[in-house]
Amino acid sequence: MIPDRSSFPADFLFGAATSSYQIEGHAHGGAGRTHWDDFAATPGNVVNAEHGALACGHYHRWPQDLDLLAGANFDVYRFSCSWARVMPEGRGAVNGEGLDFYERLVDGMLERGLKPAATLYHWELPSPLADLGGWRNRDIANWFADYTEILMRRIGDRVWSAAPINEPWCVAWLSHFLGHHAPGLRDIRATARAMHHVGLAHGRSIQAMRGLGMKNLGAVCNFEYAQPADDSAEAAAAARLYDGYYNRWFLSAMFRKEYPADVLEGLGPHMPEGWQDDMDTIASPVDWAGLNYYTRKLIGPTGGAWPAHGEVTGPLPKTEMGWEIYPEGLAYFLRRTAQDYTGDLPLYVTENGMAAPDQIADGVVQDDDRIAFLARHLEAVQSVIAEGVPVKGYFTWSLLDNYEWALGYDKRFGLIHVDFESLQRTPKASYHALGRALAR
Numbered sequence: 381m382i383p384d385r386s387s388f389p390a391d392f393l394f395g396a397a398t399s400s401y402q403i404e405g406h407a408h409g410g411a412g413r414t415h416w417d418d419f420a421a422t423p424g425n426v427v428n429a430e431h432g433a434l435a436c437g438h439y440h441r442w443p444q445d446l447d448l449l450a451g452a453n454f455d456v457y458r459f460s461c462s463w464a465r466v467m468p469e470g471r472g473a474v475n476g477e478g479l480d481f482y483e484r485l486v487d488g489m490l491e492r493g494l495k496p497a498a499t500l501y502h503w504e505l506p507s508p509l510a511d512l513g514g515w516r517n518r519d520i521a522n523w524f525a526d527y528t529e530i531l532m533r534r535i536g537d538r539v540w541s542a543a544p545i546n547e548p549w550c551v552a553w554l555s556h557f558l559g560h561h562a563p564g565l566r567d568i569r570a571t572a573r574a575m576h577h578v579g580l581a582h583g584r585s586i587q588a589m590r591g592l593g594m595k596n597l598g599a600v601c602n603f604e605y606a607q608p609a610d611d612s613a614e615a616a617a618a619a620r621l622y623d624g625y626y627n628r629w630f631l632s633a634m635f636r637k638e639y640p641a642d643v644l645e646g647l648g649p650h651m652p653e654g655w656q657d658d659m660d661t662i663a664s665p666v667d668w669a670g671l672n673y674y675t676r677k678l679i680g681p682t683g684g685a686w687p688a689h690g691e692v693t694g695p696l697p698k699t700e701m702g703w704e705i706y707p708e709g710l711a712y713f714l715r716r717t718a719q720d721y722t723g724d725l726p727l728y729v730t731e732n733g734m735a736a737p738d739q740i741a742d743g744v745v746q747d748d749d750r751i752a753f754l755a756r757h758l759e760a761v762q763s764v765i766a767e768g769v770p771v772k773g774y775f776t777w778s779l780l781d782n783y784e785w786a787l788g789y790d791k792r793f794g795l796i797h798v799d800f801e802s803l804q805r806t807p808k809a810s811y812h813a814l815g816r817a818l819a820r
């Protein structure tokens with residue numbers, strides 16, 4: 381059973397999350413091309429070469445989607461804005477239609493009593509900026525600050541919160557070292573630069589929003605519990621290093637003005653010159669930290685080039701993504717983030733959820749596994765609140781089935797089923813269960 385609202389502190393907020401490219405339909409409304417369009421058009425990158433041109437058609441169906449959010453008694457909606465929709469070339473000209481769209485969306489939330497929680501970058505970099513080196517180019521910090529200012533001059537007075545960049549690890553490591561996401565690089569020098577510039581861009585964006593007088597600004601990072609694959613000292617060291625570049629790098633920069641020494645052993649030689657001078661900017665004060673959490677990984681040594689480790693399949697029950705279900709990891713990261721980095725700052729679980737092979741039968745999607753998943757993770761949140769960790773809200777990923785990046789439309793994370801032919805929305809059993817738990 382999903383624990384209900386009354387079993388949480390009175391000011392605890394519940395939300396659902398989405399992102400622009402995954403739901404809007406990028407071909408509509410004058411948006412510019414992005415590196416995800418390019419990545420998807422390259423054979424072998426995305427299942428069925430699927431892309432976000434139509435996605436969930438949210439660009440036109442947003443009123444219905446906001447009604448659905450309000451209908452499940454959510455307090456807050458975590459959405460993202462597309463840089464290329466606001467500035468099709470990434471710099472210079474502004475697409476008025478794009479700004480109008482986000483303004484309507486924010487006003488639509490307010491009309492329905494939903495708090496708008498904005499993210500400025502959830503992965504669709506305008507292609508012309510990718511041509512200039514994208515996250516490898518230090519100038520991206522200033523381009524991003526300019527975009528921040530243009531967007532927030534329009535909606536910054538009405539959003540409840542704002543965070544610059546969703547999941548810096550994915551922007552940098554997953555996309556430049558593992559090559560799984562756009563721009564699909566596998567290059568350590570590009571990675572080191574992206575690992576630094578993404579933090580710098582975060583800091584410059586925070587400063588731009590402070591300059592506009594905005595409040596309630598945060599950072600959203602993702603976390604994976606790194607478990608040694610066996611009892612050996614080598615496996616312990618491998619897991620520790622994985623934890624370093626995945627879970628500690630960005631928090632350490634943003635909240636302690638330093639990078640973890642163990643990770644610098646590998647990345648240090650490839651870092652951009654003078655990176656030490658940027659740490660104050662990266663650590664521009666924020667008002668809260670957001671944690672995205674899905675799973676744990678078992679890590680063991682592999683030999684070969686740094687970081688010389690890899691994943692081993694674990695024994696726990698898995699979601700449709702093949703990800704082990706491990707709610708203890710969520711409790712662990714909430715506790716550790718407060719203890720080691722953020723102290724009394726409010727923490728939010730900004731993403732948590734699961735993909736399941738959901739099917740409609742007689743108009744019903746009976747996603748009991750998702751209900752159990754949400755219940756267990758919400759209980760983990762309650763357990764750390766009881767210890768005094770200042771967790772102030774929980775957002776589930778995702779409101780809608782959507783474009784799951786390199787896995788295309790096949791992986792369904794939504795509380796609401798989307799038929800990608802007709803775009804029809806069908807709330808799943810989890811939507812109804814959450815709606816009942818959140819009734820005021």
Ligand code: FCB
Pocket residue numbers: 399402546547550602672731777784785793
């Ligand atoms: C997160 C992303 C989100 C979605 C979920 C499943 O890493 O922020 O866009 O893909 O994973």
